[in-house]
Amino acid sequence: MPTLARWYIKAGLVYFVLALIAGVLVQARTVVDLPTWVATLRPVYVHLLAVGWITQLIIGVGYWMFPKFSRENPRGSEQLAWATFILLNVGLALRVISEPRVSIRAEPDLSWMLALSAVLQLIAGWLFVINTWARIKER
Template identity: 25%
Template sequence: MPTLSRWLVRTSFLYLAAGFGLGDLILTAKGLGILPGIWVWLPAHVFLVLFGWIIQFTMGVAYWILPRWGVTEGRNRGNDTLPRLSYVNFNVGLLCLLLAPWLASAWSKQAAAWFNVVGGTLLVLAVALFLTHAWPRIKPFLT
């Protein structure tokens, strides 16, 4: 497994653990009737599990399993600059989305809105960078 795939998969499992932990905290607070303000973190729980775990895990496996470039070209998976930029943009964007609920309660709703815009833009950019790298590697089964 290439190094970038390992980073993507390992990071996705960290987000899975954090998402399950936050979800557990939210459900425990609901069941016991304590911490009524914890519900502001529900979007962060969804972002952790949906984006942090599922999408990042999918990108890691796709980078690993998509067909490699021709051996005669001397490259294994092509230039890995775009997937590496994708990894950085994806995680920075996700952290922006995770900070938005805290900013809404601690500072202002306007700061949270800007963090949501920046985070969402970085996530879309990250997926576009990854797809730009992966698209030429998708080949028909029979050529």
């Protein structure tokens, strides 16, 4: 398994645990007195699960298993693939940090971080599509 695929899958596993912790916190608020921002964790929970875990697992396994691009570059552009990994994970981490604070309008205002998170994840998504497209082919 290539190095980058291992990074994707292991990062995905970490997000899997973080997602379920967020899910427990959201649910625990119904029986335990927790800070207000915990109630705003629901979109973070869903995206940790859907983007951090499922999509990242798919990207990692796809990077490893999809048909080879060429003999010289079997997995397409390695630089683009690493850029996708970094942008996706930084973008998602920034969302986790900033979204609950922005939702309750906490100071200091982290709206800029949330906006940056959106841009980074958007770029990561399309970089993955672009870099994977040519590998999806008949042999």
